Amino acid sequence: MRPAYDARLWYRQIPLRHSVRAYDGRSVPGDMLDSLRPFLSSFSDLCRGARGVFLNNAGDLFTGIVGPFGRITGVSTVVVFIGDTSVPEYMEGLGYLGEGVILHATSLGLGTCWVSGTFNWSRTLSRVVRGVNERVVAICALGFPAERENGGQKLLSKLARSRERKPIDAIAGGLPVDKWPAGVREALEAARLAPSAVNRQPWFFEVAEDGVTLSVQGPGSGYGSSKRLDCGIALLHFEVAARALGIEGDWKLMGPPHVGRFVFGSGER
Structure with a gap:
């Protein structure tokens, strides 16, 4: 759906x-x-x-x-x-x-x-x-x-929301930045603004040619972890930005330590 x-x-x-x-x-x-x-x-x-x-x-x-x-x-x-x-x-x-x-x-x-x-x-x-x-x-x-x-x-x-936000290179990796598909950096910037408990920002995005994988950083990545709630917020921010920017794709949920993979071109029409 x-x-x-x-x-x-x-x-x-x-x-x-x-x-x-x-x-x-x-x-x-x-x-x-x-x-x-x-x-x-x-x-x-x-x-x-x-x-x-x-x-x-x-x-x-x-x-x-x-x-x-x-x-x-x-x-x-x-x-x-x-x-x-x-x-x-x-x-x-x-x-x-x-x-x-x-x-x-x-x-x-x-x-x-x-x-x-x-x-x-x-x-x-x-x-x-x-x-x-x-x-x-x-x-x-x-x-x-x-x-x-x-x-x-x-x-x-x-000011508190913007304070101590991790830079993009601390929350994303994979392909070199100059190889990222169009719009991905903007979608990651939207994810970067996602709120999280005590501003911990416990997410990491791995960018590939065919999609982006979101994982939990650090311990506490298992099902039921509060870090996965934080990552669910970041997941929505990325998806909203991607759709607004015309990037076709869908999230496919994954098991720990991963949260999901946004597969390019898989969106329903």
Whole structure:
């Protein structure tokens, strides 16, 4: 199944997306939620084992400190990301699906923030988990940025996002750069902007004449690893850029330590 999204629209959101921690308390309107709803389930074959659920009046889920800029405040609407642990690739599926929700939300003018581990797990689980194999992996704050987020805090967040980004030659190899197919460097730049836990950027792209292979760098590459969620986000960023730039191809998922291979020319028409 060819992923159902507007690649050019999402590609424009990649450099705009940033973590918003201060919201103005308003709930997200129904028409915006309706626009996001198709991306809460399998809008691509790569989303197997992943789903999202909206919760309103859910600001009490946040219980801890998030990042160097303090608590998430003023949140009303939350997206809960749930994985089916019986599906080996559920973590990369959640990264892919969740970032799709976030890019589309950004296109609607909404603020977002990926969060894992700093919210009320038991309350979240009791409200949304359906079966013994399901696990809440992350949540996403969703709403309208507060005025202060539009000022200094927004600038700090953008600076933090760009700070210490690995250079292209640290996240990609294979063919010499001057032999890379047209558009691949731009797609890798989009992947380079993908968010990851503590900005670890645990991905590596091997460029070949017929495709690009994405793998997990370092230990913790096995199924169910949080690094595979990070790589699922980078996988979507690469795919969005490739489609926006006219590069035909599809991701084929692979086992550890690899995540997938984007095979050129395999896209459905």
